[in-house]
Amino acid sequence: MNSCSNNDTTTSAYPVAIKMTDAPGPYNKVFIDLQGVEITGSGGQTVTLNVKKGIYNLLDLSNGVSTLIATDTLQISTVEQIRLILGTNNSVVVNNVSYPLSTPSAEQSGLKLQVHQTLQQGILYSVLLDFDANKSIVDLGNGGYKLKPVIRTIETAISGSITGKISPVGLAAVSAVNSTNPLLSFSTSVNANGNFTVMGLSPGTYNLTITPASPLLPVTKTSIIVTAGITTDIGTIAL
Incomplete structure (x- = not known):
């Protein structure tokens, strides 16, 4: 070695x-x-x-x-x-x-x-x-x-990130899918404070879906632009 x-x-x-x-x-x-x-x-x-x-x-x-x-x-x-x-x-x-x-x-x-x-x-x-x-x-x-x-x-x-928060705070899965190439799909979970960050996204436009625990319904945010080296903050998402 x-x-x-x-x-x-x-x-x-x-x-x-x-x-x-x-x-x-x-x-x-x-x-x-x-x-x-x-x-x-x-x-x-x-x-x-x-x-x-x-x-x-x-x-x-x-x-x-x-x-x-x-x-x-x-x-x-x-x-x-x-x-x-x-x-x-x-x-x-x-x-x-x-x-x-x-x-x-x-x-x-x-x-x-x-x-x-x-x-x-x-x-x-x-x-x-x-x-x-x-x-x-x-x-x-x-x-x-x-x-x-x-x-x-x-x-x-050479990659970017999407960050945000959910309200009310609770268990939820987060997925980001490239709008032109669905095979580019990435996921994470919110933390105890309701915050999340999806990292390692190649530049492009993404649709982000938050799936909370029942009885709350999934929420989707579309047309989020991801730029290399940049973290895109989409703010607080109400469920």
């Missing part, structure tokens, strides 16, 4: 920042034990980034909140894969009771995310890892839980 030296001034430098966020889920807390972040570039060269090791509560990272987990300056111009290495201290809190999360695949080889991105010299390559806690936890049905991570990579410089 190779790690690039930041003292080498004879080669091109490509700054990298890796951040982590989360889509809200029906749990009190979701803790993951982050121990390492690696990037694999062209030719199979692997670089170990400077990582902020620790146990992170994913539910602190909802509604557009993110945290920086790794930075470095690379001497490789392409990124093919990002690999997260987790420790064994992963857990989920359900109804205020803590349960360990088994992570067999992560312990063996890490969480591998395919990226395929060419870097530009001197321009910060920032990647947001959208860790979906709701879809990533499997109830084994025997009192145990398993971590099967569902993570979406978001390149913040």
Whole structure:
């Protein structure tokens, strides 16, 4: 395994920042034990980034909140894969009771995310890892839980976001669908304060649907324009 030296001034430098966020889920807390972040570039060269090791509560990272987990300056111009290495201290809190999360695949080889991105010299390559806690936890049905991570990579410089709030505050699912390409569909949930942010949207026009708990009816907002690098605030939506 190779790690690039930041003292080498004879080669091109490509700054990298890796951040982590989360889509809200029906749990009190979701803790993951982050121990390492690696990037694999062209030719199979692997670089170990400077990582902020620790146990992170994913539910602190909802509604557009993110945290920086790794930075470095690379001497490789392409990124093919990002690999997260987790420790064994992963857990989920359900109804205020803590349960360990088994992570067999992560312990063996890490969480591998395919990226395929060419870097530009001197321009910060920032990647947001959208860790979906709701879809990533499997109830084994025997009192145990398993971590099967569902993570979406978001390149913040080439994507936009939609943010807003619902009233009254309550459980609700939020989906954003590209009006010209329905296959571009993204979803999240509102948080405890009624706020939501749908991130990683390619530029274009979107229709956003909020589906609250019964007896409230779904509400759709149409023709929302998303611009790269911009968060579009649609304000408070009355249900």
